[in-house]
Amino acid sequence: MIPLHAWRDTAKFHRAGAFELAYHDEGSGPPLVLIHGFPTCSWDWYQLWPELTKSNRCIAMDMLGFGLSDKPASHAYSLFEQANLHEELLLQLGVSEAHFLAHDYGDTVLQELLARQREGSNKIGILSAYMLNGGIIPGQHRPRLMQRLLLSPLGRLLGPLVNERGFRRSMGAIFGPNTPPTETELQGWWEQITHKDGTRIMHLLIRYMLERRANYERWVSVLKESPAPLRFLAGDKDPISGRHMAECFQSLGPQQDMGLLPGIGHYPQTEASEAVLRDYAAFRRRHYKAN
Numbered sequence: 001m002i003p004l005h006a007w008r009d010t011a012k013f014h015r016a017g018a019f020e021l022a023y024h025d026e027g028s029g030p031p032l033v034l035i036h037g038f039p040t041c042s043w044d045w046y047q048l049w050p051e052l053t054k055s056n057r058c059i060a061m062d063m064l065g066f067g068l069s070d071k072p073a074s075h076a077y078s079l080f081e082q083a084n085l086h087e088e089l090l091l092q093l094g095v096s097e098a099h100f101l102a103h104d105y106g107d108t109v110l111q112e113l114l115a116r117q118r119e120g121s122n123k124i125g126i127l128s129a130y131m132l133n134g135g136i137i138p139g140q141h142r143p144r145l146m147q148r149l150l151l152s153p154l155g156r157l158l159g160p161l162v163n164e165r166g167f168r169r170s171m172g173a174i175f176g177p178n179t180p181p182t183e184t185e186l187q188g189w190w191e192q193i194t195h196k197d198g199t200r201i202m203h204l205l206i207r208y209m210l211e212r213r214a215n216y217e218r219w220v221s222v223l224k225e226s227p228a229p230l231r232f233l234a235g236d237k238d239p240i241s242g243r244h245m246a247e248c249f250q251s252l253g254p255q256q257d258m259g260l261l262p263g264i265g266h267y268p269q270t271e272a273s274e275a276v277l278r279d280y281a282a283f284r285r286r287h288y289k290a291n
Contacts, residue, residue, distance in 0.1 A: 002046040004188040022068035023061040027053030031095045034060040037104025041067025041192045047273035071196045083112040087123040097125030107134030111219040118227040129230040133241045133266050138212040140248045155203030162199045176237045176264045179271035224252045229287040231257040235264030
């Protein structure tokens with residue numbers, strides 16, 4: 001486990017045009033890129049990081065609008081742009097191919113990268129794709145009331161009014177009944193969200209839900225015919241993208257690789273880190289004996 005202050009102290013920064021993006025790059029071995037979800041940041045991986053860096057070169061970026069990275073106001077945030085920014089960072093770091101582990105919003109960024117690989121326009125080769133709870137099939141995604149309000153015309157006014165109490169309540173509702181977020185996690189996530197006045201752009205970031213719907217065929221089709229080994233692991237008590245999402249994913253075809261974590265909610269990487277590490281290691285062994 002890595003405390004937030006230690007995570008912040010070890011952050012590196014990458015200049016992408018007008019923006020500065022925070023990232024972490026640690027460990028040795030085959031590159032493994034970890035892509036976080038909404039509305040949190042790369043610190044989401046703090047429980048998995050020490051173990052994963054023992055045998056992988058782990059790279060995790062705070063995407064534009066998240067964590068320690070810049071949060072420009074009036075910016076047209078896009079999942080396509082987030083995919084571009086990952087490609088640019090990895091190329092700058094000398095990485096031409098990597099394994100990917102993603103969650104939530106990050107799942108869709110990974111789906112876009114997979115789509116590029118399938119069509120031959122990719123800049124980074126994807127060796128494997130492992131996804132945790134996320135809206136990988138838009139029609140099955142069940143957004144919370146706060147998410148729906150942020151997406152509505154009221155979102156521009158509501159975002160700056162989001163407070164820590166409301167955030168804590170919303171987060172607590174998506175965790176498993178016996179695996180609630182810790183006080184340390186809630187404090188840390190809120191600190192990262194409010195860094196650089198991040199609540200003022202939440203209504204802009206949430207538009208990823210519209211982008212998912214508009215690109216349904218592109219991003220769902222790569223789940224059916226992935227150009228790289230792919231697995232979806234979900235906490236089954238997640239009301240947003242839990243058992244129902246996993247079962248829909250499995251129904252896409254007999255080859256779909258899916259797993260469920262009983263009693264776990266939307267954040268398996270923190271609620272059941274040991275189980276995720278075991279499952280991920282088994283996935284890698286099935287497809288890559290050496291890496």
